[in-house]
Amino acid sequence: MFLSITLLLVAILSAVAIARELRRKNFFAVGFAAISFVVFGAFSIATIVSILTTGGGAPVAY
Numbered sequence: 001m002f003l004s005i006t007l008l009l010v011a012i013l014s015a016v017a018i019a020r021e022l023r024r025k026n027f028f029a030v031g032f033a034a035i036s037f038v039v040f041g042a043f044s045i046a047t048i049v050s051i052l053t054t055g056g057g058a059p060v061a062y
Contacts, residue, residue, distance in 0.1 A: 001051060007044035011037055 014037035021029040 004044050004047040004051065007040045007047065011041035011044055014040060 014033045017033040018030055018037060021027075021033060
């Protein structure tokens with residue numbers, strides 16, 4: 001559960017970075033923040049769903 005919470009916090013900070021860098025018109029940083037938001041957000045949601053449904057840890061690819 002600690003992993004999923006940590007990744008969710010990183011995703012939230014990436015969303016804040018997207019808004020901040022859009023105001024500064026730094027589109028290179030917006031791109032990296034958006035990629036980070038998608039990757040960390042998706043993995044944190046997948047980990048939370050995996051913990052709630054199977055009682056396990058990180059999601060397993062079959």
